[in-house]
Amino acid sequence: MTRKRSFLFLALVLFQTLSLSLSQRTVCPIGFVMNENQDCIEHDECENEEDYDNGGLCGENAVCKNTYGSFYCQCADGFGSSTEQVTFTNPSPGQCKDINECQSMMNICPNNAECHNSSPYYSCICESGFHSSTGVESFRSGDNITCEDINECQEEEICGPNASCINTEGSFQCFCNAGFRLKSGNSSFTGNKEQCEDLCKIDLAICGNGTCHQGATGHYCSCPLGFTNYGNNKTRCTELSCDIFKDETSLKKTFPMVHGHIIQLRNSCLDLTESETPKEKNEYLLEFLISLIDKLLSSEVFNDNKKVSLFLNFVEHALRIIGPFVTPPGREKLGTYTEVKMLVYKGSELPRGPTTLSSKHAKLDIDLEVAAGDQLYYPGFTAVSLLSYFNLEKFANSYFGGIKPQKNERYQINSKVVTVTVSNTNTSHLKEPIRLTLYHLEKTNQTFHTCVFWDFSVEGGAWSTRGCKVVMSSPEYTVCSCQHLSSFAVLMALYDTEDKFDLQLITWVGLSLSLVCLFICILTFSMIRSIQSPRTTMHLHLCISLFIANLIFLAGISRTENKVGCAVVAGMLHFFYLSAFCWMCLEGIQLFRMVVLVFNTNFKTLYMMAGGYGVPAVIVAVSALVSHKEYGTDRHCWLSLDLIWSFFGPACVIIIVNIFFFLITAWKLAQKFSSLNPDLDSLQKIKAFTITAVAQLCILGTMWIFGCFQFEKGTIAMTYLFTIFGSLQGVMLFVMHCLLSKQIREEYGNISSQLFAPRKKTYSEFSYSHTRKPQGSKSTQDTGESQI
Structure with a gap:
């Protein structure tokens, strides 16, 4: 061509x-x-x-x-x-x-349109589910035409009966109405290939042992007696797990006082179904459990760790069973010995995110996903509970078998015991740890705090640190992080002084010397007539109290094998040491009365006996009635830390009162010495009495001040000072009241001369002696001391 x-x-x-x-x-x-x-x-x-x-x-x-x-x-x-x-x-x-414009030119057609090449041009055609804005079938980019979505759901019965249509961009989806489902199990469909059918007819086992019904909001399951939906009536009926409330032999034998309560609690549990039981009865189940716990805690039956384990296990299972019957969003209940906070969520969607439960003694931070778990046993339900016990710490304060203490270290519970439960049944190892804040019972600056939980597998039940750690600790509280759920507490580490041989030697030698010296003081103040007065009577009973206390200390302070005997020893030591302080207080008051009020004013004997022995008797009696279990510890027959202030409190009050009286006495004496007082001899004697009384206060008061430092680590110096001053009290009282007294030294000289150099007295000597004694007696009958 x-x-x-x-x-x-x-x-x-x-x-x-x-x-x-x-x-x-x-x-x-x-x-x-x-x-x-x-x-x-x-x-x-x-x-x-x-x-x-x-x-x-x-x-x-x-x-x-x-x-x-x-x-x-x-x-x-x-x-x-x-x-x-x-x-x-x-x-x-x-x-x-x-x-081919469809390949060579990008985005030549508008959105939701397909490009079709032709000779010599091209054409744009809207995709399926869309139509052109002008109604034409094909167009080109310059025609200013767009593709718009077709709302298929406007067509009648496009999804058929028992289904709902939801329009989507370019298409639509059909969803079965509540109570209906596709046989294929698919969640949605398009077209008319499938039809929604009655759920109760498709799945005959959807309600388990219950009966399926169709309602306005879809299907629901009605459960027979002894079965429940756990708060969601659209789920299958599950048998109520009320076994924890059974009248088991162990519960009956361990807690006979609540035997009837446990039977009644189990019957109430079996009667509960969400669809048939009124709301008031569901709420009553939690209140009845709290009253049962209060009765157990008030009866003080937890005298061994197995009973504590049985009790805590019972409470944990009971809270998990009762939770599904509590109405959302939860309940708060305050009992005599308990406080419970419970959060409840019900619905098809699982709750998500963190949540916090707070009470007076603890605060719990937990993720709701952890609380919900896999929902195999509690479908459609999530619960979290925080239960605090007001007095359980004193019953569970001795079981630390799951902890290995360091040398000279021992533990004491320093928070309330709390139990944490969730609806998730698999809590042995949580995906995300919980954070538990426990507030301290004793606010101390020491940082030796440990987070523990009650481990049922250790020696029948004991506190253990496994899976728990301290996040932070302050004097007011400790924050714990734990990988599992149970009952929790915070322990405070205490440090015992070592039983060193040199300390034991000082104690035995010092107390032996004190006993000898106190015995001599008792003979002196009771048998030498020339020095007897109300003042020496106070010295006498002070020495008697210390003599008996030291003797009991030597004989029984370490005899802890017999709990009753150890408690008696602790009570007697409590009484006689307080009695010594009371007699010392009477001396301070007597000096105040003599100097500030009027000279030669003395207490009546009855009043002195009431103050010296009656007051400590009342204090010990009240302490024993309130906390008799605090007399005697694992190591010594003395007061426990919870009761120690029943001794230190009165002792500190007496020391403060005596200091006040001595300051006023010294001030008045200074005024009298500055004036021209004719009775200078009496003033000199009162001055001497004041000095000896202040010295006596320093001896007794200083010793117990050193004793206050025995509860912290690293106080070995204080331990030695406490041991030395404590064991030599009798020796120092003998030196101060007897050897430094000129009149008593003279009487000792007369007695020794009569014993070792006996001779016949002449009539003149006999007369002189009898004429001299009354003068000495008169000069000291009110004070019982001579100048130092």
């Missing part, structure tokens, strides 16, 4: 040339022709292009463009040159080919 076209073109040119030659005229150049006037005019080669065979002068899919004296070819709209030339004059077959 190209050859033929070229040949025609050459023939035309040749013909024109020949014509001009023949006419003997001027030859027109190429692209021009001669008109009738023999003028050369421009020739439009494209004018008769369609007359050419095989697609014209430029070929198929091309157009001819005339120029002055020539022409050029260009591919038609929608086509492109195979040689990538924009214009050409020598066309070739198939030079102009169709352009």
